[in-house]
Amino acid sequence: xxxxxxxxxxxxxxxxxxxxxxxxxxxxxxxxxxxxxxxxxxxxxxxxxxxxxxxxxxxxxxxxxxxxxxxxxxxxxxxxxxxxxxxxxxxxxxxxxxxxxxxxxxxxxxxxxxxxxxxxxxxxxxxxxxxxxxxxxxxxxxxxxxxxxxxxxxxxxxxxxxxxxxxxxxxxxxxxxxxxxxxxxxxxxxxxxxxxxxxxxxxxxxxxxxxxxxxxxxxxxxxxxxxxxxxxxxxxxxxxxxxxxxxxxxxxxxxxxxxxxxxxxxxxxxxxxxxxxxxxxxxxxxxxxxxxxxxxxxxxxxxxxxxxxxxxxxxxxxxxxxxxxxxxxxxxxxxxxxxxxxxxxxxxxxxxxxx
Amino acid sequence: xxxxxxxxxxxxxxxxxxxxxxxxxxxxxxxxxxxxxxxxxxxxxxxxxxxxxxxxxxxxxxxxxxxxxxxxxxxxxxxxxxxxxxxxxxxxxxxxxxxxxxxxxxxxxxxxxxxxxxxxxxxxxxxxxxxxxxxxxxxxxxxxxxxxxxxxxxxxxxxxxxxxxxxxxxxxxxxxxxxxxxxxxxxxxxxxxxxxxxxxxxxxxxxxxxxxxxxxxxxxxxxxxxxxxxxxxxxxxxxxxxxxxxxxxxxxxxxxxxxxxxxxxxxxxxxxxxxxxxxxxxxxxxxxxxxxxxxxxx
Numbered sequence: 090x091x092x093x094x095x096x097x098x099x100x101x102x103x104x105x106x107x108x109x110x111x112x113x114x115x116x117x118x119x120x121x122x123x124x125x126x127x128x129x130x131x132x133x134x135x136x137x138x139x140x141x142x143x144x145x146x147x148x149x150x151x152x153x154x155x156x157x158x159x160x161x162x163x164x165x166x167x168x169x170x171x172x173x174x175x176x177x178x179x180x181x182x183x184x185x186x187x188x189x190x191x192x193x194x195x196x197x198x199x200x201x202x203x204x205x206x207x208x209x210x211x212x213x214x215x216x217x218x219x220x221x222x223x224x225x226x227x228x229x230x231x232x233x234x235x236x237x238x239x240x241x242x243x244x245x246x247x248x249x250x251x252x253x254x255x256x257x258x259x260x261x262x263x264x265x266x267x268x269x270x271x272x273x274x275x276x277x278x279x280x281x282x283x284x285x286x287x288x289x290x291x292x293x294x295x296x297x298x299x300x301x302x303x304x305x306x307x308x309x310x311x312x313x314x315x316x317x318x319x320x321x322x323x324x325x326x327x328x329x330x331x332x333x334x335x336x337x338x339x340x341x342x343x344x345x346x347x348x349x350x351x352x353x354x355x356x357x358x359x360x361x362x363x364x365x366x367x368x369x370x371x372x373x374x375x376x377x378x379x380x381x382x383x384x385x386x387x388x389x390x391x392x393x394x395x396x397x398x399x400x401x402x403x404x405x406x407x408x409x410x411x412x413x414x415x416x417x418x419x420x421x422x423x424x425x426x427x428x429x430x431x432x433x434x435x436x437x438x439x440x441x442x443x444x
Numbered sequence: 445x446x447x448x449x450x451x452x453x454x455x456x457x458x459x460x461x462x463x464x465x466x467x468x469x470x471x472x473x474x475x476x477x478x479x480x481x482x483x484x485x486x487x488x489x490x491x492x493x494x495x496x497x498x499x500x501x502x503x504x505x506x507x508x509x510x511x512x513x514x515x516x517x518x519x520x521x522x523x524x525x526x527x528x529x530x531x532x533x534x535x536x537x538x539x540x541x542x543x544x545x546x547x548x549x550x551x552x553x554x555x556x557x558x559x560x561x562x563x564x565x566x567x568x569x570x571x572x573x574x575x576x577x578x579x580x581x582x583x584x585x586x587x588x589x590x591x592x593x594x595x596x597x598x599x600x601x602x603x604x605x606x607x608x609x610x611x612x613x614x615x616x617x618x619x620x621x622x623x624x625x626x627x628x629x630x631x632x633x634x635x636x637x638x639x640x641x642x643x644x645x646x647x648x649x650x651x652x653x654x655x656x657x658x659x660x661x662x663x664x665x666x667x668x669x670x671x672x673x674x675x676x677x678x679x680x681x682x683x684x685x686x687x688x689x690x691x692x693x694x695x696x697x698x699x700x701x702x703x704x705x706x707x708x709x710x711x712x713x714x715x716x717x718x719x720x721x722x723x724x725x726x727x728x729x730x731x732x733x734x735x736x737x738x739x740x741x742x
Contacts, residue, residue, distance in 0.1 A: 163535040163540050163590030211723075213454075215730050218484045218539040218681070223726055233716040351548055358545050399566055415549030419542050420534045425621045 108283060113438060126272065130265050138264035144376045145271040146332045149278045151356040151368035153325020156282060158354070159363035160291065161318040162298035163212050165223040167347030168326045170231035171208075171344055175201035177241050180249040180340035190254035190335065194274070197331035198324040204231070205323020206316050213312045228347055232315065235342045248341040251334045270333055278325060283365055285321065294318055298363070324349025359418050361427030370426040378414075379407040453663055456699040457587065464695020465467065466654055468667060470602060471675040471687040473647035476603075478621040479682045480640035483532055483543050487551035488648065494554055495520050495652025496661040500567040509568065509571070511718075513653055533634075558611015559596035569656035575637040592654040599650060600688055603643075607684065616640065639693035671698075674718035678725050680735020689733060694718045 099105040109115045127142060127406025152170050175197030182188040182196055208227040212220050235242050245247055253261050254270060259265050285291045293314045297306035303308050312397070334340040352375055383403050418425055474488050485491075490579070498519045502512035534544050571591055607613040618626040619636045627633050652661075655668050675694050679686025701717040725732065 119622050122514075158541060161539075162539065164544065196537060211726060215726065218478075218544070218679070219726065220731060221484070221540070221544050222677060223723065227675060229719050230716060231724075351552075354541075354545055354548070358541075386686065402560065405556040405559035405564070407556065408552045409560060412549040412551065412553030412556060416531055416546055416553065419538075419546050419549070425537070 090304045095149040102316060108280070124383060132266060135264050137379050140334055140380060141269055142264060142271055145268070145275045145372050146329055146336060147353075147356065147372035148275050148369050149332060150326055150329035150353050151360070151372045153322045153329065154175055154283065155357045155368045156294070157318050157322035159357055159367070160286060160298060161294040161315065163318060164313060165216070165222040165224045165322070166347070166350050166354070167208055167344045168222055168323070168353050169226040169229070169347060170228040171201045171205050171323040171326035172330030172333065172349065173235055173345035174204045174231060174292070175330035176334040177235055177249070178327070179331040181241070182335055184249055189302050190256070194331045198327040200321040201327020201330065203289075205326070206320045208323075208381045209316050209319025212315050212319065215334050225347075228350055230341055232292070232346060242342060248339045251338050251340055253338065254335050257396045267336060269364075271336070274328065274332060279329070279369070286365070290314070293310050301328065313396070357417050359414060360423055361425030364424070364427040366423055366430060367427040370430065374426060375418065376409060382407045382410060452703065453700070456703040457696055460696035460699030461692055462585075462593040462695070463699065464657075464692040464693075466589075466651070467594040467597040467671050467675050467690075467695055468688045468691030469545040470651045470656070471645040471691055472600060472674050472684065473689065474642050474672050474676055475489060475650065475682065475684060475687045477644050478645065478676075480616055481532070481637045484540070484547065486544060486547040486671050487554060487669070489666030490551040491520065491644070491648035492652045492655055492668060493661065493665040494523065494558060495649040496656030496665055497558055497562060497567070497652075498649075499560060500569045500656060500661045504567070510649070516653060517646055517649040520641045520649040522645075524599050524641040524645035525638055528638050530547070533637075547698060551684070555663055555666060559723040564663065566660040566662040567656075569653065569661055571657040588658050595654060597654070599647065600684070604684055612639065614656060646660075646697060662680065669713070672719060674722040677722045677732055680732030683732065683734035686732055686734035687725065694721070697721060
């Protein structure tokens with residue numbers, strides 16, 4: 090992130106602190122913008138866009154978790170629950186008080202940040218395994234509470250119907266409309282995280298990750314910054330939760346169970362811990378995996394098994410592939426997809442005269 | 445009415461104690477690995493299911509019960525050896541999230557692969573005991589639970605003896621307490637890591653047979669593994685006795701909570717109360733009741 094390229098000269102502080110200092114990066118970002126904002130919505134139909142929307146929501150959540158796990162090195166197995174906190178806070182606001190989305194989304198995020206900070210308090214005394222188990226406990230307790238307190242969820246096993254968001258008088262009904270709606274939040278989330286990481290707060294996070302005692306000695310208030318990390322990370326999770334309920338049209342605690350937390354951890358590990366683009370790659374990969382497995386089996390599976398066994402096979406096959414991929418990436422490529430991307434990028438960066 | 449309540453409570457406590465004994469057996473598998481290798485096994489419940497599946501499949505092919513249990517034990521030992529060699533040895537010295545995620549990935553893999561190869565249905569794993577409950581005064585004792593608690597007790601005593609009295613057990617304790625010094629004393633640390641995993645394999649195999657007999661073997665069985673964490677945190681992560689006491693406490697608390705609160709709040713207290721208890725313990729005494737108190741600056 091702090092690289093200096095030969096031949097690119099900075100003549101002002103503004104140029105020096107630019108988010109994308111290299112012309113290559115800017116061209117790449119512009120290209121990605123064109124593809125995601127213009128080409129994709131034209132190419133895909135309603136179903137394709139709905140998958141893209143799932144990916145966008147996953148990206149927001151994964152970026153948030155990456156701030157906590159990748160940059161601050163605190164473990165959280167409770168992000169599914171933080172998402173549900175945001176989702177239910179927003180759903181209640183929207184349904185009971187008829188709030189617009191621009192109130193509901195930040196409110197869901199703030200509520201999740203509050204609960205996330207509470208859950209983060211034990212991180213001041215414990216770390217590593219103990220923290221992992223504490224957040225696991227938080228996941229289960231939040232899940233149970235939401236399901237069993239009628240004031241939040243409307244009674245055990247029930248769902249809250251969430252009306253679609255209304256932007257400037259337009260009710261977003263089609264997937265492509267929701268796509269652009271979500272895209273705004275994804276861009277805010279990505280730019281926000283990128284700026285956070287190179288600011289004072291982000292560098293404090295990285296210092297805590299790399300050597301917590303040394304960080305304290307150079308004057309970082311560890312307790313405060315760990316809680317910041319939890320708050321910011323669960324704010325992202327809460328926003329992702331609200332977006333997800335808008336996307337689904339319902340809030341149901343079953344959408345936010347432990348497997349969701351694990352999916353998000355898998356995303357950032359497969360994508361690459363502590364890298365700006367890692368969560369994006371991971372979110373795309375993990376979201377597409379079950380869909381591709383199902384597609385593949387539905388297309389080719391009919392040749393060697395009948396349809397009913399096929400339907401039973403898909404979830405288990407997905408689970409098995411998912412598990413093996415996590416192990417594979419941890420053992421073989423701990424820096425994840427982001428490292429593959431860096432290799433490709435560096436090849437072209439120095440092309441044709443690599444040295 | 446008060447007499448009836450007493451009987452109800454007594455029933456809950458005894459069944460809680462027996463279930464707790466069986467929790468202790470699974471928790472022991474977790475503690476053994478953590479003590480020796482500092483690795484955290486989030487797949488303990490899946491190990492139990494895998495072992496139960498091995499035994500159930502062997503019984504289905506009309507092998508005698510004892511042979512099925514031996515097959516499960518041998519299979520789990522082989523599996524754990526392989527796991528240690530192929531995956532966990534590569535992760536030595538990596539951040540804690542790596543090991544946590546590796547075992548979570550392993551859990552998903554075991555769950556998916558076992559359903560793929562053996563089908564999603566519930567398999568019965570009948571213990572060779574009668575189904576009729578035993579009555580001890582007013583208390584009803586299901587034989588399956590009694591056998592489970594008994595086997596757990598025998599093995600917990602056996603492991604205590606192993607750690608305190610045998611050469612291998614003492615060597616394992618040395619590895620657990622300080623790897624570098626153990627290496628300096630001529631102990632083959634790698635071999636004891638593998639041994640710790642093998643022991644976990646044995647314990648999981650027994651746990652799998654017992655829990656499989658009680659609940660039936662299917663992909664819900666790994667949920668038992670979620671109870672391991674409150675048990676080990678309560679007892680102390682590196683203490684065998686802690687696993688037993690923690691298991692008993694969690695078993696009783698959970699049975700009482702389920703008996704008295706479930707009707708009030710609509711179920712599910714069983715999965716919730718142990719974790720609440722765990723959080724309280726973590727706040728007050730993070731190293732657990734019997735755990736080694738590690739002073740660590742955070």
